[in-house]
Amino acid sequence: MINTLFTIQPFTLAFVIGTYLAALWLYRRTKLNLLHPVFTSILVVIGVLLLLNVEYAAFEQGSFLIDFMLGPSVVALGFGLYEQVHLIRKNLLSILTAISIGSIVGIVSVVFIARWMGADETVVASLEPKSVTTPIAIGISARFGGLPPLTAVIVVVTGVFGAVVGPFVMDKTGITSKIARGLAMGSSSHGAGTARAIEMGAVQGAISGLSIGLMGVATAIMVPLLRLIIK
């Protein structure tokens, strides 16, 4: 009975969107990174489903339309890239170089550390795209045998972590250029990092937003390439 209710799309859509709006409101009120709306929404939805004994398959069916929007949201990022592209004309070569190498550093380091600590290949495949914005990361993870739910959570945690430690790490390593700081925030911590970069300044924020898309493309290309090399 309760499972049937959650397979009805308008019901589950209203439930998830309502939860998300409440989580967003809470996040804006408290401004606590820990209360990132993605975390709180996921936790509340899981809590309700467990409490009411709803099967995941029923929820999956009912929430299909929201899940479906992941693809179009990646396509829409192309517009953001276009809006900010004038910023990089002067620094095109350095930005493309930094993002390409950063993408390789991110994939190789996470794969080696995770393997060294005994993680299996499913976990490793879920970790590979961790520095990329969630909808792109989910696509890469699913393609190469990862667990998309794990990837989604890792990516958000990574973003929040990078946003918190970013300014400290860059001060310690002497990264002072505005463009470099924005690029480093966006490429390592995507959306959450960009929110932090916007607080640093307009240039940092815009460059960070742009690097989300660039890092997504670079990583989508690098993951399959590196998979051929580091087996």
Next chain:
Amino acid sequence: MYGIFIIFLFYAIGILISKLFGEIIPGSVIGMVLLFVALLSGVVKADKVKPVAGFITRHMALFFVPVGVGLMVTTHYFKGATLAIITASAISTILVMISVGLIQQFMEKKND
């Protein structure tokens, strides 16, 4: 409506190209690059896509809530690796930040 059409059109083209080449790169990422190129070249008018694209990207976080809820049936696959996941992600994130920042800064100074 034009904006919605454009986004789904580029998504569809992206998926098609992706399938033709063995789905190595997600179709959505190919669609994103193609939309970017179409906007740059003026084939697609930016101001007509703006409202829809802006709305979708602003609320992107909502779209990955259902995937995240999948955690409730997948935790047993990675429970034992929690420490490895956290350590690897944290160190790797800092390495990306430092390498990207330093390379960009170094190449910028050389230009001056």
